[in-house]
Amino acid sequence: MGWTITIGRVAGTEIKVHLTFLILVAFWGMAGYQQGGLAGAVAACLLLFALFACVVLHEFGHILMAGQFGVRTPDVILLPIGGVARLERIPDEPKQELLIALAGPAVTLAIVLVLSALLALGGDAPRFGQLDPDGPFLETLMQVNLYLLIFNLFPAFPMDGGRVLRALLASRMGLVRGTRIAARLGQASAVVAGLYGLSGGAPLLALVALFVFLGAGAEASAVETRVAGEGLDVHQMMVTHFRTIPVYATLADAVELLLSGEQREFPVVDNMGRVEGVLTRDNIIRGISQRGPSSTVGEAMTTQVQAVAPGLGFQEALERLRSSGLPALPVVDGSGRLVGLLTLDNITDLLLVRRARA
Numbered sequence: 001m002g003w004t005i006t007i008g009r010v011a012g013t014e015i016k017v018h019l020t021f022l023i024l025v026a027f028w029g030m031a032g033y034q035q036g037g038l039a040g041a042v043a044a045c046l047l048l049f050a051l052f053a054c055v056v057l058h059e060f061g062h063i064l065m066a067g068q069f070g071v072r073t074p075d076v077i078l079l080p081i082g083g084v085a086r087l088e089r090i091p092d093e094p095k096q097e098l099l100i101a102l103a104g105p106a107v108t109l110a111i112v113l114v115l116s117a118l119l120a121l122g123g124d125a126p127r128f129g130q131l132d133p134d135g136p137f138l139e140t141l142m143q144v145n146l147y148l149l150i151f152n153l154f155p156a157f158p159m160d161g162g163r164v165l166r167a168l169l170a171s172r173m174g175l176v177r178g179t180r181i182a183a184r185l186g187q188a189s190a191v192v193a194g195l196y197g198l199s200g201g202a203p204l205l206a207l208v209a210l211f212v213f214l215g216a217g218a219e220a221s222a223v224e225t226r227v228a229g230e231g232l233d234v235h236q237m238m239v240t241h242f243r244t245i246p247v248y249a250t251l252a253d254a255v256e257l258l259l260s261g262e263q264r265e266f267p268v269v270d271n272m273g274r275v276e277g278v279l280t281r282d283n284i285i286r287g288i289s290q291r292g293p294s295s296t297v298g299e300a301m302t303t304q305v306q307a308v309a310p311g312l313g314f315q316e317a318l319e320r321l322r323s324s325g326l327p328a329l330p331v332v333d334g335s336g337r338l339v340g341l342l343t344l345d346n347i348t349d350l351l352l353v354r355r356a357r358a
C-alpha cells in the first residue's frame with residue numbers, strides 16, 4: 001500500500017487517499033465536462049466527493065466501534081472501489097467483531113434515512129447543477145448510498161456482510177474454521193457472480209467478483225497466520241546464528257560473506273557492536289555497480305532501519321517487517337545489543353513447524 005497520500009487525521013486515524021482515486025476523480029470530471037461543460041465537471045466532482053465523505057463516515061462507524069473495544073485503527077485508505085479501515089487486530093470476541101462489522105452499514109443506513117427525509121421535506125433544494133437530468137444531487141447521493149448498503153451486506157469477504165457471517169460462525173466453531181468457511185462461501189459466490197458477469201456482459205460485476213475472490217483468500221490466510229503465530233514473540237522467531245559485517249568493510253568483503261553461506265542480509269555494526277544499518281544482497285549488487293568493489297559497506301547499506309525488541313509480539317513484528325520493505329530486521333535488546341535477525345523466511349519455517357505439530 002504505497003501510492004497513498006495522507007489528507008487528514010481524525011481521532012488517531014490517518015485518512016489516506018490512494019493515488020488511483022485521483023484517476024477516478026479526473027475520469028469522473030471529464031465525463032461531467034462532456035455532459036455539461038465546466039458546471040457539469042464541478043457537479044460531477046462534488047457528487048464524487050460527497051459520496052466519498054459518506055464512505056469515510058461509514059468507515060468511521062467501524063473505527064469508533066472498534067475503539068470501544070480497545071482496537072485501534074492506524075489508518076483508513078480510500079480506494080476507487082471504496083474505503084478500507086485497517087484495524088490493528090480483529091477483536092477476540094466474535095460478538096465484538098459482529099458489532100464493529102455492523103457499525104459501518106448502520107452509519108450508511110442513517111445517511112440514507114437522513115437524505116430520504118431531506119428529499120421528502122424539501123425536494124431537491126440544493127441543486128449544484130446536474131450530471132444526469134434525471135438524477136439530481138441529493139437523490140443520486142441517496143441512491144448510491146443505498147447501493148453501498150446492500151453491496152456491503154453481501155455475505156462475503158472483504159465486505160462487512162462477510163465479517164458478520166464470520167463472527168456468527170466463529171462464535172460456534174472458532175476463528176480459524178469460521179473464517180475458512182466464510183471465505184469459501186464468499187469465494188463460491190464470487191465465482192457464480194463472476195461467471196454471471198462474464199456471460200451476461202457485465203464486466204464490472206466480474207471485476208468486483210475477482211476482487212471479492214482474492215479478498216476472501218487473503219483474509220483466510222491472514223487469520224491462519226495470525227492464529228498460528230499466537231503467543232509468539234520476536235525472541236522465539238528470530239535467527240540467532242548469523243554473521244554481521246563491519247561498517248568499514250569493503251563490498252568485496254561483503255561479496256565473500258554473501259557467497260560463503262545462505263545468509264543474504266547482514267546487520268552492519270560499528271566498532272562497539274552497535275547496529276548502523278542492514279546490508280542486503282540488493283545493496284551489495286547496486287553498490288558494486290555504482291561505486292565498485294573497493295567502496296565501503298557504510299556507503300552501500302540501508303540506513304535508518306528500525307530495530308525490533310526481542311519481547312515484541314508476533315503480529316506487530318510481522319507488520320513492522322512487512323512495512324519496512326526489507327527482507328530482514330535486526331533484533332536489539334534493551335541495552336542496545338544485537339541479539340538476532342528477524343527474517344520472513346525464518347518466520348515461515350517456524351509457522352510451518354507449529355502447524356505440523358498442532
Ligand SMILES: [Zn+2]
Nearest residue numbers: 104105152160
Ligand atoms: Zn464497512
